[in-house]
Amino acid sequence: MFNETEHTVFLPHDRLAGLLAAIRAGGWQCVGPRVEQGAIVMAPLAESEGLPRGLQADQAPGQYRLGADAKQRYFAWANGPQALKPLVFAPQETLWRVARGTDGALTFEAAVPDAPKRAVIGVRACDLAALALQDAHFLRKGWDDVHYAARRAQLFLVAVQCAVPAATCFCASTGDGPTPGMGYDLALAELDAGFVVVAGSAAGRAVLQQLDLAAATPAQIGAAREQGDAAAAAQTRRLPGRDLRDTLMARLKHPQWDAVAARCLACGSCTAVCPTCFCHAEHEAPALDGASSHHAREWDSCFGETHGHLHGFNVRPDIRTRYRQWLTHKLAGWHDQFGRSGCVGCGRCIAWCPAGIDFTAEVAALTGAPDVKEA
Amino acid sequence: MTRHAAIDAGPPHAATVVSRVQESPTIFTLRLRLDDPAAQAAFRFAPGQFNMLYLYGVGEVPVSIMSDPEEHGIIGHTIRAIGRVTRGLSALQPGDRVGLRGPFGRGWPLQDLGGNDVVLVTGGLGCAPAVSVIHYVLRRRARFGRLVIIQGVKHADDLIWHMQYEQWAKLPDTQVLVAASQGAAFWPWHVGRVTELFGLARFNPARAVAMLCGPEGMMRAAAESLLGRGLPEAHLYLSMERNMQCGVGRCGHCQFGGAFVCQNGPVFNWAEVRDLLGHRGF
Ligand SMILES: Cc1cc2nc3c(=O)[nH]c(=O)nc-3n(C[C@H](O)[C@H](O)[C@H](O)COP(=O)(O)OP(=O)(O)OC[C@H]3O[C@@H](n4cnc5c(N)ncnc54)[C@H](O)[C@@H]3O)c2cc1C
Ligand code: SF4
Ligand code: SF4
Ligand code: FES
Numbered sequence: 001m002f003n004e005t006e007h008t009v010f011l012p013h014d015r016l017a018g019l020l021a022a023i024r025a026g027g028w029q030c031v032g033p034r035v036e037q038g039a040i041v042m043a044p045l046a047e048s049e050g051l052p053r054g055l056q057a058d059q060a061p062g063q064y065r066l067g068a069d070a071k072q073r074y075f076a077w078a079n080g081p082q083a084l085k086p087l088v089f090a091p092q093e094t095l096w097r098v099a100r101g102t103d104g105a106l107t108f109e110a111a112v113p114d115a116p117k118r119a120v121i122g123v124r125a126c127d128l129a130a131l132a133l134q135d136a137h138f139l140r141k142g143w144d145d146v147h148y149a150a151r152r153a154q155l156f157l158v159a160v161q162c163a164v165p166a167a168t169c170f171c172a173s174t175g176d177g178p179t180p181g182m183g184y185d186l187a188l189a190e191l192d193a194g195f196v197v198v199a200g201s202a203a204g205r206a207v208l209q210q211l212d213l214a215a216a217t218p219a220q221i222g223a224a225r226e227q228g229d230a231a232a233a234a235q236t237r238r239l240p241g242r243d244l245r246d247t248l249m250a251r252l253k254h255p256q257w258d259a260v261a262a263r264c265l266a267c268g269s270c271t272a273v274c275p276t277c278f279c280h281a282e283h284e285a286p287a288l289d290g291a292s293s294h295h296a297r298e299w300d301s302c303f304g305e306t307h308g309h310l311h312g313f314n315v316r317p318d319i320r321t322r323y324r325q326w327l328t329h330k331l332a333g334w335h336d337q338f339g340r341s342g343c344v345g346c347g348r349c350i351a352w353c354p355a356g357i358d359f360t361a362e363v364a365a366l367t368g369a370p371d372v373k374e375a
Numbered sequence: 376m377t378r379h380a381a382i383d384a385g386p387p388h389a390a391t392v393v394s395r396v397q398e399s400p401t402i403f404t405l406r407l408r409l410d411d412p413a414a415q416a417a418f419r420f421a422p423g424q425f426n427m428l429y430l431y432g433v434g435e436v437p438v439s440i441m442s443d444p445e446e447h448g449i450i451g452h453t454i455r456a457i458g459r460v461t462r463g464l465s466a467l468q469p470g471d472r473v474g475l476r477g478p479f480g481r482g483w484p485l486q487d488l489g490g491n492d493v494v495l496v497t498g499g500l501g502c503a504p505a506v507s508v509i510h511y512v513l514r515r516r517a518r519f520g521r522l523v524i525i526q527g528v529k530h531a532d533d534l535i536w537h538m539q540y541e542q543w544a545k546l547p548d549t550q551v552l553v554a555a556s557q558g559a560a561f562w563p564w565h566v567g568r569v570t571e572l573f574g575l576a577r578f579n580p581a582r583a584v585a586m587l588c589g590p591e592g593m594m595r596a597a598a599e600s601l602l603g604r605g606l607p608e609a610h611l612y613l614s615m616e617r618n619m620q621c622g623v624g625r626c627g628h629c630q631f632g633g634a635f636v637c638q639n640g641p642v643f644n645w646a647e648v649r650d651l652l653g654h655r656g657f
Contacts, residue, residue, distance in 0.1 A: 096386030106472045108386035279627035282620045286432035293432045309618050311457045321656030336633025
């Protein structure tokens, strides 16, 4: 946002409900922040439901706690465990069904994905960057994943600038935040009295037009821009570079892999909350009558026992090789596959790791220390 | 590589088992035909590519295509029954149905070998993709130089197509070297490790292309030996195996460093995989 050519308007806090109503009038169902079990989750919002206000998300390795925001803002919480991933790449879904006739003939049928028109309120810059990476994976030219594509096409994205990053955030160092750069329909920067708003698509402009809002003043735009710069400067965690591919691949025998393996529980929480992880397993669910079966996919993790299973052999038999797969895929493999790192600096894997393993600290230990260990 | 958009991410296409041959106590060959005649007629592949074969109610597995690419009416697979899906496939009889998606991945570089000697090294039971190459070369013999077949198996009983190996050994410009770690009565070949045979292989390293498939330790040893004899790296290819759920570069299980084995492989040039191959865990 804050591109000179964009038309920037101001939405006072008391007209936020009007924005949601205009989005709903466009046919989108609103999905937005709600407090559940002490965390902000993205959930379908009932029409009468307001957005939570005055909350911050205090995050640290292995910790997520909601606290109060003295300024009573709507979006002072940096992020929750979910990104956009579950809305496009479903945690579990049927891909196809097959029926078997009495003569044994098989009839296959593609499952039709459930793809409602959905507007997501409160998308962060890191979420947009992660979505672009998932698009690159699931929407390859002439080779689209139909399930992902159907849901992706129905999204309306209302992004917000992060003014209060969590201690786990490091999007400034990956170049993905804290101010949304692209890929949104609307982007908001929240000030004490309301929001500076820009549209990033025709659909976004159409929604804004219905609200008849005044242009944002240069002072408001300046304040929003400054608050983004301050949020970036406030981040303490970082990655030591945007392309660590060769550095990490030269340290595959580093002793830090053993050190982290001793703490890692191989639970897969990091891969589940990571907005860019795309691994899934496929499995079969035959019906009890024997006449049909359906073939489904489900999120999977390279920390699991079966991810590297080959008959009689496991490619990654221990936690050391599994953690190394996760970290080198994020920061090395993604460069080969998609031309950039697979980490957008959201910090979720840090906050949601039950062992409190800090991704950035591991990278620092791996890249800062000499590669001394030989297998 | 041309893509066949009609048969890709799914759902599979129905196919019928046309014939079934038991090759050894655990290895069998299924010859399949897609039920849709137009899909069968349009099905084209290169040796080294694979299909995802679906067993009703059980699941899908990747299997190399071993029939000849110019035999258009049929799709052949030689399979070892080892687990849930492959044991179930082994129980199929002519007339039974399966699902099929494919062909996937990149096959052997057989089109552009231009008169080079062909050195094939296979180990373990990774023999099916290699046998398809042998057949391919023998049916187009004039296009290739010498054919050297080096095959290692654990036990003498694991060598299927015994007679064929003996017949191949008698052909001109063809050398067959077979080793079993454990021999058996009347085993005509070498007893010991397959790597002990590399020194006996006769080919012109400057004008040869080598193709390897089998256990990774064996492929590394073979590569070292072949490169040591002067084979250029660019002429060395190998076929990789990883867990595969989707076959279309989506599920992430087949990743080998930055490569998706199902799409970028399973056949790789040596230089593409050399650096990671020695590291356990990828
Ligand atoms: C590119 C490629 C080509 C292959 N070609 C052949 C062939 O021509 N003939 C043949 O007999 N076998 C071949 N295999 C191996 C074959 O896919 C496995 O033997 C088969 O998947 C085992 O499945 P299962 O359910 O019987 O065994 P289980 O041990 O019960 O396996 C459970 C699951 O793990 C996965 N899996 C297990 N082993 C492998 C493996 N080696 N490779 C990939 N996924 C695996 C599958 O998803 C399988 O369903 C090939 C594998 C690959 C990757
Ligand atoms: S690796 Fe961690 S910080 Fe990076 S995108 Fe994934 S969850 Fe976020
Ligand atoms: S291999 Fe691991 S790190 Fe990479 S996408 Fe899959 S689960 Fe995520
Ligand atoms: S088999 Fe799924 S990505 Fe290769």
